[in-house]
Amino acid sequence: MNNLFNKLINLLNNEFKKFDLDEAIKLNLSKMPEFDMQINNLVKYNKSDFFSSLQKNIIEIIDSTNYFLPVEKNEIGFLNLVFNHDNLIKDITNKKSDFEINNREKIIFDYGGPNIGKPLHVGHMRTLNIGRSLYNIHSFIGNNVVSDIHLGDWGMPIAQIITYLENQSVDINALDSDQLEIIYPKASEQYKISENFKIRAQEINKLLNDNDAELLKIWESIKNISKKSLEENFSLLNHSFDYWLGESDVNELIPEMIESLYKNKKIIDDSGALISAEDTDPKILITKSDGSYLYITTDLATILYRQNNIGYDKTLYIVDNRQSLHFQQLFDSIKFFEFNNLHHEHISYGTLNDSDGNPFKTRDGGTKPLSELFEETQNYIKNINSDLEKSTIKQLTNSVLTFSDLITNRKTDYKFDLEKFTNVNGKTGIYVQYAQVRAKKLQQSIPQQKNEIENLVLSDIDKQLLSQLFMFGYFLEQSFLLNEPHHLANYLYDISNSFNQFYEHEKLSEIENSIHLSSKLYLVNLFLTTSQNVMFCLGIKPVEKM
RNA sequence: GCUCUCGUAGCUCAAAUGGAUAGAGCAACAGACUUCUAAUCUGUAGGUUAUAGGUUCGAGUCCUAUCGAGAGCGCCA
Incomplete structure (x- = not known):
């Protein structure tokens, strides 16, 4: 980066390297009113034989910038710096181009993750804010950034909604997003209390995984209704995404992925389900015993999809910290299954509570829409x-x-x-x-x-x-x-x-x-x-x- | 039960990855408006960093124990 601060840091770090020091120099704002900045991490070397020459070189570099008055060294080894503001002001600009990095990376930001059928609620706020900010920060420094909303448009929640619509004989063509948002909690409730409902929902889930044409039609209209509502919300909140890929988009990759992993003994049977052959505690469940897919199944297929169709150096998942075990298992599996050696990172965040410290709810106890x-x-x-x-x-x-x-x-x-x-x-x-x-x-x-x-x-x-x-x-x-x-x-x-x-x-x-x-x-x-x-x-x- | 995260001023949060005297904001109190919009600014007060040990020149930060809080732990996502 070409700004004054980072240029100076680079010069100083090069000096550290000359002395084989495996750490970065720390140039801080000073806490003492008579100084502007301080360097603290020379102190630890004050008993080394190279200390005085290191200190001398560091001081020479700082003095040569002309942005500081002659450096004051304290007897233990702290360095105290005072700006020469008259010189500083001539060169400082803080333009975007001052902050562009040399080694650019392509980074996928996986965030948002709304589910179709559910409104955006307060729980989505952090992933959206943090995701957008990190996307912008990396864009600002010149990285190649790609955002993917990772739409939750697959799996049991959708099957539950379809089961409910089926039970109540709801006309799909007359359905709007408001009704859909009322239906989801009811469907979810039915799934918990009615055994028949549960069995039918699991059946539908499996049929969807197997691409049943009739069900896919219903699924698609639900998805479209939901997507429209999400887009309206994002427009209000100033969010946008480069990709609107959903879990459904990788469905077709899964059978082949499972087959290949099974053939290579990367996954094994476990009472009907398939689990990773890796020795972990707990075991990593890859598919259910009825053959249907899980969160991690689609996430793994998404990795394959992205490396083949988008390409990336890094993927950052901006997801709350309760899912850290899932991501640990996902990242373990990427390596164990030999998908790639790229960088994947869980950017976790804490829970957002109301002003009393309780989970955000509406007055009637439901989740609060954003x-x-x-x-x-x-x-x-x-x-x-x-x-x-x-x-x-x-x-x-x-x-x-x-x-x-x-x-x-x-x-x-x-x-x-x-x-x-x-x-x-x-x-x-x-x-x-x-x-x-x-x-x-x-x-x-x-x-x-x-x-x-x-x-x-x-x-x-x-x-x-x-x-x-x-x-x-x-x-x-x-x-x-x-x-x-x-x-x-x-x-x-x-x-x-x-x-x-x-x-x-x-x-x-x-x-x-x-x-x-x-x-x-x-x-x-x-x-x-x-x-x-x-x-x-x-x-x-x-x-x-x- | 096992694993992980956390405990800092009355409240909400920082603290450069081990550095000098732990900082901000709110709330409280005392001040500054014939204003380049006072939607601001100035000042005061507030701390044994949960507790007890340990590591070293130096600990909010690392280690151990205790107490307290939260989260996660195969057929949900």
């Missing part, structure tokens, strides 16, 4: 300002739903507190939008100066903002290496907060000195570029005014 949460959020925003344009309200609502979700580390369970997340202050989607709108207004209302960036006049607050803008590369790297968007979400709050301080500290419209004004406007532009790039990475659309 559209209902959208409505509620929208109402909060209308209460803050009733004069907003319709499109602005929509974008602010999405900002709240996205930013609130991404601010927390994806691995932890968290409480979704709408009242808190729609606050105009604090770490909220509204706050970060407001800062960005303020910057836009300045850009529009104050005539741009010629880019005079010699002899700048920078206050402490200007310097703080500039220092933080320098760190974009660091937080971006954290986010894509760990596939954790919250680093960028917190960073967006931090730069927005610094910008608001900058804004309050001195009125640009009252500055008469042109060089002074020029440096201020330069920072406004730099903030706006950075903020909008971070927003893109998070999947948030900047609003024009609010």
Whole structure:
């Protein structure tokens, strides 16, 4: 990457390598007010014979950039750095092209995973937000990205719905998505309580696996109704997918896959079912005893489908952490079955609860549709300002739903507190939008100066903002290496907060000195570029005014 | 029963993969608006990082035990 932060890191890491050190240098923002940055991980080598030459070389590299005042070394071996902001501001741009990586990869993002027949509900929010953000982050740094919604359009849930329709003699042609969404829980209930229903549903499931023509017709109309409803929801929530492949799309690959695995003794009989021959605990069940397929069966076939039809270097599955055993078994099996040696990773996330810490439910105890949460959020925003344009309200609502979700580390369970997340202050989607709108207004209302960036006049607050803008590369790297968007979400709050301080500290419209004004406007532009790039990475659309 | 994850300020969460004095936001309290939109900003207070040991120059982070919470454990997805 070509930005100042990562270029410096690369130089320093090369120096580490020269000394055969198998770790990366850590260049951090300083906690001490008199310094801007610090390097801590030289300390551990302070008893080694190469320490003084390593330290000397590191200091020389930093000094040679001219972005820092002469480095101060502490007696134990910590290095303390102070920016030379006048030089820094001349070279920092934070454009997209500054962050593009050299070794590009093709990455499939498997997320969303809605089931047909069920509405999108609150439980889908995290996979959608995290998935879209990671997709955008990897796109931003130049990777070749592909999203696949991995539609749950196969298996027992569908069989249950069809069984229910059959029992009640429902006319498929008159069915709409609302009715379908009411039917699913009823069908699921019947499956649990009625033995006859259960037997028929399992029969239908098997027939579907075997491509029964009549049933496939019914299945297809259910799928179309559902898909239309999903598309409407995604349009509202600003989601889109490159592929809408479903579990059904790989159905035809399964018989051959099973046969081949069986022939090669990779899977074996176990009381009628087929299990992996790999010695694992628990055993990995590949097909049921009636020969029908499971979650892992279609997931395995999906791997074959993707390697043959899409091609990839990596696949990231953005799925909640309760399914970690499934993915461990899936990834084990990919290797054991010798499908490929590509990188597959479960990007797990914690449970989303309501503000009391309980699972999200509607008042009558059902799962809460995402559209209902959208409505509620929208109402909060209308209460803050009733004069907003319709499109602005929509974008602010999405900002709240996205930013609130991404601010927390994806691995932890968290409480979704709408009242808190729609606050105009604090770490909220509204706050970060407001800062960005303020910057836009300045850009529009104050005539741009010629880019005079010699002899700048920078206050402490200007310097703080500039220092933080320098760190974009660091937080971006954290986010894509760990596939954790919250680093960028917190960073967006931090730069927005610094910008608001900058804004309050001195009125640009009252500055008469042109060089002074020029440096201020330069920072406004730099903030706006950075903020909008971070927003893109998070999947948030900047609003024009609010 | 077995396996995994977690326990940080009143509340919600961070903490660079072992670094210096554990940071933010909310809530509380005290301030700043004839405004480039105060949808903001400034300040105060709040901690034995569940507990007890251990590893080392150095631990919220690694190891062990205890207590507490959550999740998963073949014919659902």
